[in-house]
Amino acid sequence: MKYIRKQLRTTLPARLRETVVKNFHQYTGPGGQILHGYIRRYKNVRLRKKGFTTKSEAEKHLRQAMNNIDAEERGEIRSKPTTAQEALNIYRRNLEVRSRDKGYQYAHNVRSNCKVIQGFVDHFGPNRLIRECTETDLREFYQILCFRPTLNKNSAGVFIGRIQGMLKAAQKSKPDLVNWLRPTLKVSRTPEFEHRVELTEYATLVHTLLDPPLAPSRREERKALWREAGDVVQLLRLTGGRLNEIVRMRLDQFIWSEVKLRLYATKTENERDLPLWDCISDIVQRRIAEGLTDGELLFPRAKTATFDNAIARACRNAGKLANLNYGRANGFTCHSLRHTFVTDMMEASGNNVALVMSYSGHKSL
Numbered sequence: 001m002k003y004i005r006k007q008l009r010t011t012l013p014a015r016l017r018e019t020v021v022k023n024f025h026q027y028t029g030p031g032g033q034i035l036h037g038y039i040r041r042y043k044n045v046r047l048r049k050k051g052f053t054t055k056s057e058a059e060k061h062l063r064q065a066m067n068n069i070d071a072e073e074r075g076e077i078r079s080k081p082t083t084a085q086e087a088l089n090i091y092r093r094n095l096e097v098r099s100r101d102k103g104y105q106y107a108h109n110v111r112s113n114c115k116v117i118q119g120f121v122d123h124f125g126p127n128r129l130i131r132e133c134t135e136t137d138l139r140e141f142y143q144i145l146c147f148r149p150t151l152n153k154n155s156a157g158v159f160i161g162r163i164q165g166m167l168k169a170a171q172k173s174k175p176d177l178v179n180w181l182r183p184t185l186k187v188s189r190t191p192e193f194e195h196r197v198e199l200t201e202y203a204t205l206v207h208t209l210l211d212p213p214l215a216p217s218r219r220e221e222r223k224a225l226w227r228e229a230g231d232v233v234q235l236l237r238l239t240g241g242r243l244n245e246i247v248r249m250r251l252d253q254f255i256w257s258e259v260k261l262r263l264y265a266t267k268t269e270n271e272r273d274l275p276l277w278d279c280i281s282d283i284v285q286r287r288i289a290e291g292l293t294d295g296e297l298l299f300p301r302a303k304t305a306t307f308d309n310a311i312a313r314a315c316r317n318a319g320k321l322a323n324l325n326y327g328r329a330n331g332f333t334c335h336s337l338r339h340t341f342v343t344d345m346m347e348a349s350g351n352n353v354a355l356v357m358s359y360s361g362h363k364s365l
Helices: 002-022 055-073 084-099 104-124 135-146 153-173 199-210 219-239 243-247 278-289 307-321 336-348 353-360
Strands: 024-028 034-042 045-052 260-264 271-275
Touching: 024 055, 034 055, 045 055, 084 104, 084 153, 104 135, 104 153, 104 307, 135 153, 199 219, 199 307, 219 243, 219 278, 219 307, 219 336, 243 307, 271 353, 336 353
Parallel strands: none
Antiparallel strands: 024 034, 034 045, 260 271
C-alpha cells in the first residue's frame, strides 16, 4: 500500500505536467511555417484555437479565453479583443454597404483595395490583436508596396491611407478600441502631372469616334458604341463631369425651364448645377431627335453596369487608331477632360475660384 502511494506521488506531478503540455501543440502551416495552437476544456467549455506564430501568443490567447469564462461566471461583460482580420472584415462590410448605392466600378475598386489590405493583414498576422499595430508596421508594408513593379509611391501612399481608414473603422465599431491611440503614418506624395487635352487632340478624338473607319467585323455594333462614346467625350469636355456622372445622366437632370443642368456626384454624393449652354443643349436635343434616348436615360445602355468601361475602351481604341497620345502612363484619358474644363474655366472667369468650384464640384483647387 505504501509502495502504491509512493508511486502515485511520483507519477501524479508528471501526469499533470504532461496534461499542461498537451494543451498546446505545434504543427506546420501551408507555407512550411511552424505554427502553434491549443486545445483545452475549461469549466465544461472547450477552448480551441490555432494559427499562432509563437507559443507565447497561444498561451496569452488561452489565458484570455479562460479569464473571459471566469468573468462571465461573475456576471461581468467583457468585449472580445479585436484581431487584424476582424478589423478588415468591419472595414470591408462598411465599403460593401456603401457600394450598393454606387456603380459597378465602385464595387470593383472596393474588392481590389481590400485585396491589398488583406496582404497587410496577412503580413501583420490575421490573429494578432489590432491594438498591437504600430507605425513601424505601417511603414514596413509601405516599403513592401513601393518595391512592387506595378505600383508607384503615390499609389502605395494611398493604400497606407486606406489601411489607416480600416483602423479608424474598427475603433468606431469595437468597444475594446475606444481608448486606443491609433498609429498614423504620413507619406509624402508628389503631385503627378495631369495632361491637359489640347484642342486638336480633342477634335481628332471626337471626329474618330463619330466618323470611324470601317471595322473588320461587327461594324454596326462598333459604330453605335463609338457614337455613344463621341457624345460622352463632348459632354465631358463641356461640363467637367466625371465619366460615371455623364454616362448615367437622366433626362430630368436637364432643367429646360431654368436653363441649367444638374449633375449628381457619385463620388462625393453631392449635386451641382451648371448653365445649360447651347453646345450642351444641341447634343442632347440631337440624341432625342435621333431616338437615342429611352425617355429616362440620356444613354440607355448605361443600365448595363460596365457601360462606362466600354466607353473608356472605345476612347482608348479610337485614340490608338488616330495615333493620339492616349493613356494614363504619359497621355490623356477621359478624366483629363475634367481637368481641362477646370483650366479653361479659370481662364475664362478671370480665376474666379468659387465659381469654378461650384461648376466642377471640387472642394479645393
